Amino acid sequence: MKCKVLVAEDELIERKVLCKTLQKYLGDLILLFEARNGRxxxxxxxxxxxxxxxxxxxMPGLTGLEVARRIRETDKNCGILFLTGYDKFAYARQAISVRALDYLLKPYKEQELIFAVEDAIRQVSSPVAHMARPRAEVPTLKEEVDDVRTAVIRSEMYAFIENHYREDISMQDAAAALRYSDAYFCKLFKQCFKxxxxxxxxEFRVQKARQLMTDSRLNLKDIxxxxxxxxxxxxxxxxxxxxxxxxxxYRLAAAEQAVKGE
Incomplete structure (x- = not known):
């Protein structure tokens, strides 16, 4: 059964490009609905x-945050993904109470959109696994982070991924483990890794897979x-x-290059 996805974006061109991209990559997985405003x-x-x-x-009339709050009044498991301009990210502090799955910062790359939506689809397909987890107490959003602290935070985030990439993890898991709000973590992660x-x-997992593929004893399913x-x-x-x-x-091409001594 296809996942029903509702896109609400008041800018016509942005909405059409977003929906066209989703349809192009995920058309076999989703049933798409478009809304021009919050109402x-x-x-x-x-x-x-x-x-x-x-x-x-x-959005004019009802903002995305207001729509999300109304949705949460009747549906605790609906996945919510926010679109927001980087300079307006302070709004995302208010989104913690509606348990958003992710925050796409405009302008976002096509690949970022697809990976975020795919991840959200997997999470809403198994709501108990991710959305019912107890929330950790987290600090409030700070507007400025100096270079030294950013380097430390980047190292912590990288270490979490290095230690847990083999597991079924989400952005919320990483944020909770490092004791950040989802919104603050999303902003910091984008700052650190672009x-x-x-x-x-x-990308991290695929790089690990490429390394494992050099071992011909491992089959692709195990990798x-x-x-x-x-x-x-x-x-x-x-x-x-x-x-x-x-x-x-990829494995065949790598093997051929190895034979040629490239």
Missing amino acids: EAMELFEQEAPQLVILDIE VNFSTYLN SAACGYSDANYFTKVFKRITGKTPSE
Whole structure:
């Protein structure tokens, strides 16, 4: 069954580009609905009961935050993903209470969007696994972080991924483990790594997979599992999106280069 996804964005061009991108990469997984503003988003939500909602935070009439709060009044498990301008990120502090799955900072890259939405779809497909977890007490958002502290935070984030990339982890897991609010963690991660958490995690896992592929004794299914992908088909899709080749094609090309001594 396809996942119902509602996109609410008041800027026509941005909404069309976003929906076209989602349809291009995830059309076989999703049933897409478009809303031009917050009020239309609420009407579509009541009519269609989508499992995932992508909301621009700043919209006329009802803002994305107001829509999210209303959704939470009737649906505790609906996945919520926010779109927000980097300079307006302070709004995301208010989003903690609605338990957003992720925050895409405009302008975002196409790959960031797809990885974030794919991750959200997996989470809403198993709501108990991620959304029902107890929340850690977290500090409030600070506006400025100096270079030294940023370096320390980057090291902590990298260490968490290095230690847990083999597991089924989400941005919320990392934020809770490092004792940050989801919104603050999202902002800091983007500052430190220039991409969002789900994109970086997938790129990290694929790099680990490429290293394992040099060992011909390991089959691709085992490599997939060793790098945190329980679904080998999804691993293949992610691997090809990042490298341009399927795992089999990549391994064959690497073997041919090794024979040639390149």
